[in-house]
Amino acid sequence: MAKTEQTVAELLLEQLSLYGVKRIYGVVGDATIGFIDALAKQDQIQFITTKHESTAAFMASAEAKLTGGLGVCTATMGPGATNLLNGLGDAHADRAPVLALTGQAPTDKYGTATPQFINQQDLVKPFVAYSENLTNPDAAADLLEKAVATSLRQRAVTHLSVPKDLFMAESKKKARPLAKAIQGTTVFTTESLEKAASIMKSAKRPMILAGSGAAGTAEELQKLAASWGAGILASLGGKGLIEESAPLMLQGIGEGGNPFAAELFKEADVVLLAGTTWWPEGHVPTNAQVIQIDPHFNQVEKNIPVELGIVGTTEEVLPLLNEHLEGFSRSDDWVSRCQEVKEKWARQNEEEGNSEGYPIHPSRIIRALDKTVAPDAILALDTGDNTVWTNRNFRQTNQKTVFSGYWRTMGFGLPAAMTAKLIHPDKQVVAIVGDGGLQMVLADLMTAIRYGLDITVVVLNNESLQMEKDKIDVMGTKDIGTDLTNPDFVKLAEACGWKGFRPESDAELESVLEEALQTSGPSLVDIPTAQVFFPETE
Template sequence: MKAAEVFIQCLENEGVEYIFGIPGKETLDLVDAISKSKQIQFINVRHEQGAAFMADVYGRLSNRVGVCSSTLGPGATNLVTSIACANLDHSPVVAIVGQAGLERQHKESHQYIDIIKLMEPVSKWAIEIKDANTIPEIIRKAFRLAINEKPGSVVIELPENIAIQAAPPKASPVTQLPTSVPTTEALQQAVAIIHQSKQPFIIVGNGVIRQRATVELQTFVEHIQAPVTHSFMAKGILPKDDPLNYFSFGFQENDQVLQGISEADVLIVIGFDFVERFPKYWNKTKIPIIHIDALPAEVDEFYPVQVELVGNISETLKIMNTIDGLATPWSPSGNLKKQIAQSYQIDWNHKHLRSLPLTTENILHVIERLSSEKTIIISDVGAHKIAIARTFQAKAPNRLIISNGFASMGIALPGSIGAKFACPNDPVICITGDGGALMNISELETAKRLGLSFVIIVLNDHVLKLEEQMMMQKFGVSNGVTYGNPNFVQLAHSFGINGVRAEDVQHFEDVLKTALNAENKITLIDVPLNN
């Protein structure tokens, strides 16, 4: 077999079903081998950045490795932003990059740059295949690294001359990753600290969702009866009306929930990634910490670990849930839960929608009312991301996808395509600002061509709102943050999809209801914001 065919055989062995990408001269043999596969479908897209964003969200929702591809040179450099995004957001992605043949890499050569050096800082591992016989081992290692905690992106480079070499048809066996649990000594120390504490506070991060430990986390919260706050990326881990749910943190230094955290005598931090929010912003008084995660804790002055429960989060919490005497019911002073709920969710009367202004918060209230436990919300990055983190409560875990590690604008539209491949029967709503929307608007053609069905909400205010707010706060004046926009309704029509401009909140709700019930159709809703 040709090495390119062995490569695809190895991907089949890993269970790959989709590869998002754009072909080029250096990947023609690879794409030809994919066309002969009965398992893998090549999804040709309009930009390599979009391809990796699709693989990123596909990986987050499916708990499998998302795969994308590009050719050499400009195709590969177009991947960099979204590969970095997957890495810092801890999404399992493998990128396959074509490259010039080994015979011309030692000298100045058309479209050749050292992609491996470029990709090393933004990935868990970047490797060039120099011998066709190493393909099975390299692919097996790549997929293990991508999915293992903490997940991230891996880049495999396949030179053109290696792709056509003869190679034996052999794939490395796929073995299950080992599951570890904390030591007995560490568990005993953690239990002793909790027994001694009077006011523990639980902080939950994205790792709980990644490791599918939500049920065990909910049981643990009920078991210990301590207040809980969570990061943007852990929304949905507790029901909205759970009395112990103190909602999200990470908006700014004066988050209201920080008042409650400051009253704690121990923080139980579960599956939290520092990339979500540095401890100095939420643990200024250096409260002692019980660290529960798959990996040992980062060294940080404001993260004073007393004991580390290192191992699979789900298995660790199962053990903790069998231990009696952990319950330490308490509530922060004042009526903090009510204050947070009022501040983050805003009073809203759905009986008078026509009289309400078209604000991001009002739009989010409508979306929350119309969404189900299966609805997937993909948020782009901007001022609306903060509003979503504050006001939108996901009804289930891993149903709200926010880029909060690398926080890259432009992820929402291609990410929605990845979401539909991961969960084809679930409703998907893409929420984006006008800035992020136009970064990958070309993928509307991809979605239309593939016959996908989802809703795109463009929050249209002709400004980079978050940057404007920060500049006004810092300088008292803003510059370089405004721009003109196309007619988004006409733009949608030009792609052959439905486009509607919301006239008021009631009209938005009516349009959204219709769009969510439309099969095999994409609807873009242009929302001219009043805020």
């Protein structure tokens, strides 16, 4: 007799496939054997098995950041679930929609002293908008739908735990697509933005701070900057949205940004935040009127002194603001000051990128990457000194970056690069990492080999946790533990099946990078890096 019912695991997978999920990242464990069995019997969703659950969660977070869709990770109960937390924290902090599916103790052992049991709903509570434990097979479809809808509509992390025995229990329910939600278009008229326009027209020293949420609005941003007389600054996620040559594009702000822009920014009297929640304390004005454009404004919890929030997208709002500002009498003196800051930094940036010596100055490394990576490459940044030097010296054009924004976890770069290559197999993908960050996920070099991922990892190897070392120096406290005991990264990469490279002088840096980037299969470039104090360390 033909089977008419599905197991819970089969149902979950079919439903996730209907939701558009292409990959699930995870590590096999005892409590998820039924789920793994169902994964092995289907081919709609690829199971990417990693060496550590934190890598799986990082990859799910990177998937959500790169696609805007749902990232999914899975792990067993107990230590498997706890190992996911770092990646879930990253997704939570950066509002990336991620679903974690974890195994749990069998129903007859739930809540007992059985090995590895912990109340997972309590465990994940700080990071999730919704978490539930399945108690009946026929509730699986409903719980999954609620979890996924919550993730996608709130840009949040959600979690379902499933007792081991229930994965293989049969459900009478059928998989169904996610209920369609019609996104009500926020109707803006020129009149509805009069309050915002009135504040903007009062400005003598206007500034625009743009982020990834302003993607696709470069032309409108430049038009607004020109008519309003505003300098444009970018968060790390907004790098490359506007060409460096744009007259009022001042580059980044905050650690690693244009070092001359912060003092100018502090003088701003009106600031427009376009598609960003970045507000770097110590680099921002204290008395400016702040207008923020964000489609999820009611969910923004960052400490930004916003006077007027506009709930909408930059694509909807900027054209209407441009209409309001037609004929606005901008301050030519302020425009001149913005242009002076732009030109001063351009000169210094060029000088820093030409630094000589071996081990190689970080600015020189970033400039070499600037010259050699593809114009449409995807850059996966780890957290550490490599991040701030990249932000400072990489003159981004059409490259896309993915990074750990507010969580700022080390170990993100390699997993994010692997995810980027899975999503965009035809794109050049480059991970820029520090030696400390890479060592947190070294085992997953083998994951790139397992799935044949043609990525390049560039290691800024200064044999230290340089960012922490710099902060300790600034505070005048005693240092212990910032020096690293490193392996030979080239030999280690080769032992894992990668191609390993190392420049022997600063003169051959570009040629070594080009060779690595053109190599088929995963490649790693170990660059002996000078221990340079980052100039803006606080």
